[in-house]
Amino acid sequence: MMRALDRKLLRDLWRIKGQAGAIAAVVAVGVLLQVMMSGMVASLDETRQTYYDRSRLAQIFAPVTRAPEHVLHRLSAIEGVGAVEGRITGGALLDMEGQDLPVRAQAVSLPQIGAPKLNDVHLSAGRLLAPGRTDEVLLLKSFADAHEIPLGAQLSATMNGARRTFTVVGIAQSPEFLVAVAPGELVPDVTRFAVLWMNEDAMAAAFDMKGAFNEALLSLERGAELEPVLAAADRELAQFGGLGAYGLKDHMSNRFISDEIDGLRSTSAAVPPIFMGVAAFLLYIVVTRLVQAEREQIGLIKAFGYTDLEVSVHYFKLVVLIALLGALMGCVLGIWAGRSMVGVYQANFHFPFLVFRVDPAAFVSGVTVSVLSASAGGIFVLRRVFTLTPAVAMRPPAPADFSRSGALNVRLKRWLDQPSRMVLRRVIRSPGRIAGSVIGISVGMALSAAMITLLSGFDESLDLTFGVIDRSDMQVSFYQPMSGKTVFELQQLPGVIEVEPTRAVSAVLRNGLYTYRGGITGLAEGARLNRAVDKDVQAIDLPEQGVVLAKSLADLLQIKSGEMLTVEVLEGRRPVLTLPVASIAETLMGAPAFMRIETLNRALREPDRVSGAYLRVDANALPQIFDKVKGMPMVAGVSRQTDAREAMQKMMDEGAGAMRFVMVGIAAIITFGIVYNAARISYGEQSRDLASLRVIGFSNSETAFVLLGELALVVLMAIPLGIGLGYALGFLVAAGFSTELYQIPAGFRPVAHGQAAAAVVVASLVSGWLVKRDIQKVDLVETLKTRE
Amino acid sequence: MAKDGNGAAEFTFRTKGLTKVYGSGPAAVHALRGVDLDIPKGDMVVLLGPSGSGKSTLLNIVGGLDRATEGEAWFQDQNLTEMSDRELTLYRRDHVGFVFQFYNLMPSLTARENVELVTEIADDPMDPDEALRLVGLGERMDHFPAQMSGGEQQRVAIARAIAKNPTVLFCDEPTGALDSTTGRAVLRVLRDVNDKLGATVMIVTHAAATAGMAHRVINFADGAIRSVTTNDTRLDPDEIKW
Structure with a gap:
């Protein structure tokens, strides 16, 4: 049997479903972002590691001009070295049919028999190279896909000055070419860089490396330190023209991936808390007003003999229920969004498989923050309400005292009609409440402005790089x-x-x-x-x-x-x-x-x-x-x-850059949530006055002016503040999105702030329209019968 | 006061088969069951009856706040039951003054400003100060509702209602929240409005004693008119037993 108070709880929740929904939505997007981003970071990290492990990716790359094979033994004797593999790599130019520009390629040798000890390839179609065949190649999957090169296709390549033709017998992937960047270039471009794997003999013949290698791959034993091994390898290879051994962290492809994941990690550390903060603030304001509006009922419940604790628990449940609903919605959506975003990354990075992992900490922190901020708002107001005796709460309430705001009477009398005065007096009488709305809206706007600034920052980055x-x-x-x-x-x-x-x-x-x-x-x-x-x-x-x-x-x-x-x-x-x-x-x-x-x-x-x-x-x-x-x-x-430039644009649109569009959307949702709640609450507080205005002959529009005038004032005050906040936030967000590969400039972009302000205005208009509809629907008789 | 009953213009209100049903099916509540009524111009009418008898519902319909389910209600030569929301708003704005049990003043406006709220949109209003003096509040015009007693607030509400020179004044339990002294003062104001301005005044109450000051008393029960009586001599508000 459900207790009466709990039934009241559910009915109350249903009564305020619009507002509760808006709050839950804001909580949900905050949690969504948190869950999605941390999930992405965890998934990409794990996928990368699993892929590296399965392919036995080397931890040290040691390029050399030309070293005889016996040097490999000396390398494997270095303390801390696990496996060693010598291979031959070389540049090639592919002549692609229908392309005026030759495509750069890197040719990499594979052992004649069996899989390489390090840097194995992952065959996704066709077969491995037949032993002894010098005219067969495996082709990098991303390149084959980009040019739709089928198995069995003939490739014409210039290697070391000689032109040769190869048959593609397999399509392969490798963790060392997750991101394909031609040597010396800044931007990965799957269409303009190919990797060919060939038999060792064929490579040795093409690059004059019989019995020799020009790149040594080393793995480290568990717990071995990188730096001493690098130094030892450099010493061993020095006399053969060693070009400097380097660790995996300096490997081009890995650097790109790490950059991307690190960028995502710092973004996921910086941005969701901002959104959660806004959601918490909003929740606090809304809950404050919600409980205030229940003042009379609280008195009544207390009059029946319920204790303060029981009443607190009752309202606490309401607040927590809303926050929990939002948080759960956010978790579910976050997992879904994270999965689809990881899919985008997979397409970009060409992982042959994907491990999706959700970070449980994100759930916990998301839900905790929402519930805590919601309860903080509730408790603060409940404390004030409890000081009322039940009798006070049940007496007809005294009209709100506006006598202190009368000063404007003299000065503005000539200029203002009564409805305008009502608007102004409300603003003057409770500056704290108005400030809450102004700050809330300006923070929402700042989020949007910062995100749009980020968008144009990407473009500016391209323009500066390729135009200046x-x-x-x-x-x-x-x-x-x-x-x-x-x-x-x-x-x-x-x-x-x-x-x-x-x-x-x-x-x-x-x-x-x-x-x-x-x-x-x-x-x-x-x-x-x-x-x-x-x-x-x-x-x-x-x-x-x-x-x-x-x-x-x-x-x-x-x-x-x-x-x-x-x-x-x-x-x-x-x-x-x-x-x-x-x-x-x-x-x-x-x-x-x-x-x-x-x-x-x-x-x-x-x-x-x-x-x-x-x-x-x-x-x-x-x-x-x-x-x-x-x-x-x-x-x-x-x-x-x-x-x-196109490749860069594509990378920015597909990778971490894609996130910025998601963020703009979320910022818009939050902004709308705040504005709508501000309008809704203001309506709740004034509904009786507004109905009275309707009764004495004010039209819907005239009545709406009293309500929306306040919203308009609040929005007007919020916009300049939003510009200031957005400017500051822009730097924070730009820093979060900048990576070693590219930096996103922040700064004052009038367009960004203009668009964010326009979004706020549109949100206000829509909210205003929604609330005005309620004024039209209001039951005049009913409102006059109720005391407040 | 219209003594003959022939000309339609002599009546402020006339209803025919006015019916109001809330809800539907077995849960339907018949608030009005076919009310036929003529209210002569300039009358002071008191509607009596227990809670739920339909008196407030009638007031709300002829006041343009609610719509009838069936039947017709005429204000002079205008059919209220056929008006759009917009027309009803204009009707309320131009002809109707309301006084309610809980005053319904704007807390953010002073007494004078509450009255000006109406005079600013009315066609032919009186001076707000004059309206306030009429209700005996000449001295307290710049006070906010929070600074006034219940009786004073109700008198501001009356001033607001009469300042537009209304054709008709509706009062729903105007003294319901007041003690006897302030209640009498409010009733005197209503009577003055009726006498001096010639407005038709309709008062809904369940304080039967109030009926003594009316021209006409309509008794309601179960959504229908039980009886209509006219007073040959009207009591002064001071003579009313509270």
């Missing part, structure tokens, strides 16, 4: 550093307007304890096509001496302009340079370091070398230029700026 910093049309890279004359060869091509040399060397940059494995980019003096710009977007003149660091890199290395940076070059003679940091450049992508090309070459003691060039060309001549460039033996790759 890199203004070339295409970029050419060479297999190895070439003589400066090569630039003239390119300049001679018909249709080429401008050529700028560049020299990229990979290096470990070090400042005390902080290190970054990246590189130095040498640029021509007074470069115009690819340049470093300062924070005012003015070109930086590269100094005669010293290096210009990207801001992200300077932050990473904790280094300031004027300090000395250690650069361990990983190519050629492998010099260790100590260079002054001349200035800091504004970049939004990658973490580059710039030097004058002559200065760099001098430091390397390799005068007049270029590793690539930036070209500005006549758009009409593009196909001919591609054709010519493709035929040049030293060209390792050609990329078009528009392709890079």
Whole structure:
């Protein structure tokens, strides 16, 4: 048998179902976000780890120019090393039918017999390479999918200057190519980078590596430390032209994935609490008013002999029920949303399988925060209500005292009609209540503004990178550093307007304890096509001496302009340079370091070398230029700026970037929830007055003015505050979404704030309309009979 | 006061078979069961009867606050039962003054402003100050409802109701929440309004003693009129036993 109070509880809940629904929805989105994001982080983390383990992904990669196979034994003798595998890798250019631009590829050897000890491949279609066959390849699945290359297709590739044809016998995936980035490029692009796996013999023949390898893969024994092993491997490989061993964390593909997961992790740590905070605040306000409106009933229940505790528990149940409903809804939706978002990531990262895991902590924290904030609001008000004796509560209530707000009487009398005065007096009389609504709405608006700022930040990032910093049309890279004359060869091509040399060397940059494995980019003096710009977007003149660091890199290395940076070059003679940091450049992508090309070459003691060039060309001549460039033996790759930009855009739209759209949607829901509740509560408080106005002959619209005038005032006050808050929040959110690969700039974007304000106005109009409908429906007779 | 009953214009209200049913099926409540009634212009009418007898329902329908289920109600030559919501609003605004048991004042407006609320939208209103003086509140015009006694609040409500120079004044239990002294004062004001402004006044009450001051007393029971009596001599509010 249900107790009478509990039946009242359920009926009360049904009576306020609209408002309860709005509160539950706000709680739900907060919890949804929490559950979804933490679920995604946990799932991606777990999937990655499982994939790495199953494929026996190496923990150390040690590229070398050419080392005889017996060196592998010495490597496996290093303390802490588990398995060792030697392999041959090399660059290739694929000639794709119907494509003017050759596609860059990396060829990787597989052992003649059996699976490799490390870096196994995951065959998704076809078969493995037949032993002894030199004309068979396995092709990277993402590339095969992007170009719809079927099993059995013929691929024409140029390797080490020789043109050969291969048959695709299998489609494969590998954890080391989860994200396919051509060497030296910033942006992954599945259509423009391929991986071919070939038999060891075929690779040895193609790259002249018989009995030798040019990359050693090492795994670590449990508990072994990375750094000493890296140093030992470098020592063993030094005499064979070792290019510097590096750990998995510096591996390109893993770096992308980690960046993405870390970005997601920091976003999931920063953003859901903001949303939960807003939800909690809203819940508090609504519950406060809800309990206040029940004042008379509380008196009545107490008059029957119920204790304060019993009454508290009764209202506490109501509040907790709403919060719990919302939290449960959020959990269910969060799991669903997390699953679909993880699906998006899977498509992006090409995991062959996916482990979906939900983080139970997210449920617990989501539900706890909602319930706590809801109860806090309830308890605060109940305490005040309990000071009333039952008799006071049951007497006809005295009209609310407005005498203190009478001051405006004299000054405004001439200007205001009575309805406007009612609006103003209510605002003046309870500034706390109005402030609550103003803050609530402005926080909702700030969320939207910050999220929209983020959207335009992504675009700004692209514009700065591809419109201001890199203004070339295409970029050419060479297999190895070439003589400066090569630039003239390119300049001679018909249709080429401008050529700028560049020299990229990979290096470990070090400042005390902080290190970054990246590189130095040498640029021509007074470069115009690819340049470093300062924070005012003015070109930086590269100094005669010293290096210009990207801001992200300077932050990473904790280094300031004027300090000395250690650069361990990983190519050629492998010099260790100590260079002054001349200035800091504004970049939004990658973490580059710039030097004058002559200065760099001098430091390397390799005068007049270029590793690539930036070209500005006549758009009409593009196909001919591609054709010519493709035929040049030293060209390792050609990329078009528009392709890079598109790839970047795609990555931002599909990866973590996709999250921003979800967030904008959620911010909109929260904003609406707050505005609607503000309107609803205000209506609840004034419904009797409004009905009286209707009775004495005010039309629906005139009556609605009294109600909506307040909402309009609140919204007008909330908008400037929302702009300020949104501006601040924008930085927080942008930092959360920035990764090592790209930084999202924050700042004041009038459009973002305009759109957020427009969203608030629309939400107000809709809420106003919904509440006005209630005024029309109100039973005048009934309202007049009730006391309040 | 209309002594003959021939011209329709001489009547403020006229109803024919007025029926009001709340709910449907076995749960239906018949609040009015076919009421036929003529209220002459300028009359002071008291509607008596126990709770649920239908008197308030009748008041609400002819006051334009509620709709009849069946039958017709005429205000002068306008058929109230055929009016749209908008027309009913205009009817209330232009012709009707209301006084309720719980005053229904705007707590955020002073006494004067509560009256101005109505004079601002009325066609031919009186001066708000004059309305307040009529109810004896000339001194307390700038007080808020919270600063007034129940009787004072009710007099503000009456001032608000009469300030538009209404054709008809409806009062639902106007003294229900008041003690005898303030109650009498309120009744005197109502009588003055009827005498001086010539407005038709309809008072719903279950205080039978109030009936003495009316021209016409209508007794309700079970949704129907049981009897209509006219008083040849009307009592002064001070003579009414509380």
